[in-house]
Amino acid sequence: xxxxxxxxxxxxxxxxxxxRVRMTPNPTGPSASGVGFAVAEAAADENASVVVASRRRDxxxxxxxxxxxxxxxxxxxxxxxxxxRALFDELGAxxxxxxxAAEPLLSSALADTEIDVVRRFFELRHFGALTAVKYxxxxxxxxxxxxxVGGTAAGRPEPGTTAVSSVLAAMExxxxxxxxxxxxxxxxxxxxGILRSQxxxxxxxxxxxxxxxxxxxxxxxxxxxxxxxxxxxxFVFLMRNRHMTGSTLTIDGGQTLT
Numbered sequence: 217x218x219x220x221x222x223x224x225x226x227x228x229x230x231x232x233x234x235x236r237v238r239m240t241p242n243p244t245g246p247s248a249s250g251v252g253f254a255v256a257e258a259a260a261d262e263n264a265s266v267v268v269a270s271r272r273r274d275x276x277x278x279x280x281x282x283x284x285x286x287x288x289x290x291x292x293x294x295x296x297x298x299x300x301r302a303l304f305d306e307l308g309a310x311x312x313x314x315x316x317a318a319e320p321l322l323s324s325a326l327a328d329t330e331i332d333v334v335r336r337f338f339e340l341r342h343f344g345a346l347t348a349v350k351y352x353x354x355x356x357x358x359x360x361x362x363x364x365v366g367g368t369a370a371g372r373p374e375p376g377t378t379a380v381s382s383v384l385a386a387m388e389x390x391x392x393x394x395x396x397x398x399x400x401x402x403x404x405x406x407x408x409g410i411l412r413s414q415x416x417x418x419x420x421x422x423x424x425x426x427x428x429x430x431x432x433x434x435x436x437x438x439x440x441x442x443x444x445x446x447x448x449x450x451f452v453f454l455m456r457n458r459h460m461t462g463s464t465l466t467i468d469g470g471q472t473l474t
Contacts, residue, residue: 446467
């Protein structure tokens with residue numbers, strides 16, 4: 217899980233990416249190569265004070281140690297509704313909530329897919345986001361925002377991605393509904409393409425590198441696979457831009473156009 221709370225110098229609180237950045241068979245908490253950690257770094261670079269959270273205390277410690285001085289950490293399980301509510305009550309008022317979830321979503325044909333595994337993905341990515349927004353939004357100050365994470369497989373599915381596409385698409389619809397319901401609070405979605413990150417740690421290294429190479433050969437921006445920092449820049453932009461809500465911002469190097 218990953219939460220972060222950021223405070224900009226001209227306002228009192230900034231950012232909370234809340235929830236699991238990645239889930240592996242043995243979750244170890246925030247990863248220094250994940251999207252959530254990259255957002256925390258980007259916020260800190262903007263003179264924000266950052267709070268990271270994971271259900272694993274050791275993961276929190278590693279993340280805090282890798283961030284600039286002043287970063288803080290909390291432990292919370294995003295699937296525990298009472299725990300999430302208590303965390304936001306403890307943190308108090310802030311400006312921006314960013315929920316990141318990047319568990320490895322390995323593809324398989326629907327006939328070979330365990331539905332209970334899909335339910336767990338939804339529990340973390342979809343219901344976890346709704347829980348965080350439900351209890352976080354009342355603490356967000358005027359001018360603040362909520363940022364969620366989708367994925368390009370929602371709009372450009374391939375064979376074997378039914379479960380993955382379902383989970384990713386489940387972020388975009390609620391974001392638009394929340395933008396209407398929570399107005400004037402802004403709600404947006406960042407949609408990354410394939411990134412060079414530990415999200416693909418479930419693949420053997422050779423297969424992972426082959427995937428990156430094949431992608432590099434087709435990207436419209438040239439032969440460079442996206443990095444978590446590319447996505448973090450998008451979140452910072454959405455926090456700054458007060459005229460965007462209900463929007464989907466795709467960061468994929470032109471992947472969906474090829």
